[in-house]
Amino acid sequence: MRLKKILLILWMLIIPLIAFSETGERLWLRYNPLPDDVQARYAGLVSVYFEPGSSTVNVARDELNKAFRGLIGGRLQFQDNIKKSSLLIGKEISSKADVDGLDEALKKCGSEGYVIKSAEIGGRNKIIISANTDAGILYGTFAFIRMMQTGRSPGNLNIIEKPKYDLRLLNHWDNLDGTVERGYAGHSIWWNREKDFDDLKEHYRIYARANASVGINGTVLNNVNADPQVLTHDYIEKFARFADLLRPYNIKVYMSVNFSSPAIIGGLEDSDPLREEVRQWWKQKVAEIYDLIPDFGGFLVKANSEGQPGPQDYGRTHAEGANMMAEALEPYGGIVMWRAFVYSPSGDDRAKQAYNEFVPLDGKFHENVIVQVKNGPVDFQPREPFSPIFGAMEHTSLMIEFQITQEYLGFSDHLAYLAPLQKECLESDTYVKGPGSTVAKTTDGSIFNQAHSAIAGVANIGRDINWTGHHFAQANWYAYGRLAWDHTLAADNIAVEWVKMTFSHAPDFVQPVLNIMMRSREAVVNYMTPLGLHHLMGWGHHYGPEPWTDIENARPDWLPRYYHNASEYGIGFDRSESGSNAVEQYSEPLRSMFNNPGTCPENLILWFHHLPWDYRMSSGLTLWDELCYHYYHGVEEVRLMQKKWDRLAGMIDQERFDHVQHKLKIQAREAVWWRDACLLYFQTFSGMPISYELERPTHDLQELMELEFDMTHHN
DSSP states (O other), rough: HHHHHHHHHHHHHHHHHHHOSSTTTTTTOOOOOOOOHHHHHGGGGGGGEEEOSSSSHHHHHHHHHHHHHHHOOOOOOHHHHHHHGGGEESSHHHSSSSSSTHHHHHHTTTTTEEEEEEEEEOOOEEEEEEEESHHHHHHHHHHHHHHHHHOOOSSSSSEEOOOSSSEEEEEEBTTTTSOOOTOSSSOOOSOSSSSSSHHHHHHHHHHHHHHOOOOOOOOOOOOOOGGGGGGHHHHHHHHHHHHHHHGGGTTTEEEEEOHHHHHTSSSOOOOOTTSSSHHHHHHHHHHHHHHHHOOOEEEEEOSTTTTTTGGGGGGGGGGHHHHHHHHGGGGGGGGGEEEEOOOOSSOOOOOHHHHHHHHGGOOOOOOOEEEEESSSSSSSSSOOOOTTTTTOOTTSEEEEEEEOOTTTTTTSSSSSOOHHHHHHHHHHHHOBTTTTTHHHHHHHSSSSSSSSEEEEEEEEOSSSTTTTGGGGGHHHHHHHHHHHHHHTTTTTHHHHHHHHHHHHHHHHHHHHHHHHHHHHHHHHHHHHGGGGGOOOOOOTTSSSSOOTTTOTTOOOOGSSSHHHHBBTTTTTTSSSSTOOOOGGSOOOTHHHHHHSSSSGGGGGHHOOOBBHHHTOOTTOOBBBHHHHHHHHHHHHHHHHHHHHHHHHHHTHHHHHHHHHHHHHHHHHHHOOOEEEEEEEHHHHHOOOOOOOOOOSSOOOOOHHHHHHOGGGGGO
16 A cells, blocks of 8 residues: 555656656646746736637637646636636626726727726725637737746736737748748648648647747748649648638738749639739638638738749739739738739849839739838848838838748847847838837838738748747747737847747756847857848858859849958949939938948948948958957857857756757857858959958868758758
8 A cells, every 4th residue: 555655646647747858748728837936926816707708719718717726836726706806807807897007008008909907896905808809808918827937916006918910920931842942940830741630739729828828829821932833622621620720820921922823723724813813713722721721811922933833924024913912801800911022033133123123013003912021121131221111112011021030140049139130220221200119110000001910930840849840940930920919029038938938947047048049140240140141042052151152044133242242342232322312212311321331330331332342340350350350250159159058067857958059069060051152262263362350261261161061851
């Protein structure tokens, strides 16, 4: 009997270890016990009145119960009576109790916002979570859980929030065969699974909960380089299954479509958007979709870009192509997200082409068309200026697109916290309506009366047990969602939230990790592409450095030398008035500032200017020496990140500690690879020595030029 008791106790100790293996699968929704002092603040709130409602309300109620059970070790006591409850949640609280200011607060919340408010009712202090819709209840509940997870005091609350953007989407670049374009965390979670859908439901619910917790309300389930088969009935049925599962979490599904679908799968002669037969085909297909998915979000379209078909194949404009689809979707409330990522193999500067193609079409798109614009004018580089399209199309809804997956920032091998990159873009001043006309304000409806405000992030999610391949890459999913909800949040505050929710509340852990995260993106810029250099990555894979790449018959704008223009005379892309004149696409005073190397921000100077190697920088150093110091500083920053992480041994679980430590070793080695490859190659043009204060390169240039990249080790 005694042996049985011992075995039972051992089993009870082992079960939590099995159920909560530290793999990262639970993301930031871990709900591990809080520190005692934090638990004490919330222990008096277990008596809850939760107004009954839809499946979305049920999700919120279940999540709150799960959070309390994990965070403070107690089940909620759900009450039917407001008087007996200390936490009141529902849309009709103001009709059941007199709460000063609640009705006025709810008027500010819109359709997805919420109020979290302390109030005295019947002589007792209570906390109210209220909203105008079930979606608001869901987001308010998750916000309250986040307060618990991060240790915020529940006293004297008066929170009124609503999202800055109406549409907050993830874009999955997932192919129907299960591969993921630019995916570094394994194969697609959606397509070509070995397991049945029913066996994967719990896995998908983690995804849904994670998105709901940060306010993401839409997801595009397939690649923008769309397979036409996605519009066949079998795949529409699969989309419907995902839509049914995600709906309670206030997440709509969207579909990327191939513009030539009417001809490829519809049997039509062509896909000319002005032909009535083609227009009818799209209307019938949209009706078929909405018959199975009544709340389907709409289409995402990549057209006449990188070989994808589009309306220009028939002499039509982007507006004519987008409007055809918009007319089919409009009766159902659906939208078209039409990507502005276009460039042709012309002699003109690639950075100018999207602006030149789309800005003349301003005002010609239907109201339910949103033009989706990458944050920079080229292609998700470690650093770019903001796209000049922002602010230039005031009669068109614009949707900013960020890349969460680290296509150009070391895949899932390098730690690069991307909230500072996103903030840098969102807070950039376009000056289109004078000072303060930030990119964020030109897209969120603050300045222009757009029909829709929207933001998209290219997902970094795959089948890896930790979802993103690198534990710290989870922070980029989290931070994107938080900034999509409120772009005024500070990058460091978001990082602290994530660290506390994901790892630990201990200040001795949180502060060093915050320091690592906040310096990481700039470190990557420095050891890859400092001073405005861009697109130095390897052909095809975009992983390591290949500034020397030369492919016979390749398009010039797919090769690094198109961008760096290194020669014995200097380096950089001349986009000033004497060059491609890309500066003309920006409003004053930016145009003049960028045009002059003396006033151009030095972190973008080689983006806008081709300068001689001996050009004097503000530091007094020559351009060559400045470039060298930036590359070396990037390497030293990663080494410092390594040291800071190693000192945290024993403060978190060994499994995740070892994983991050291993990744940082890879990053440190590859930072040196980047530094040596770029500087040794550029040195063949500059003919100038690397300062003797700096350590010697550890590689030979020829050795680096002969390296072959194995993609199988990086996905």
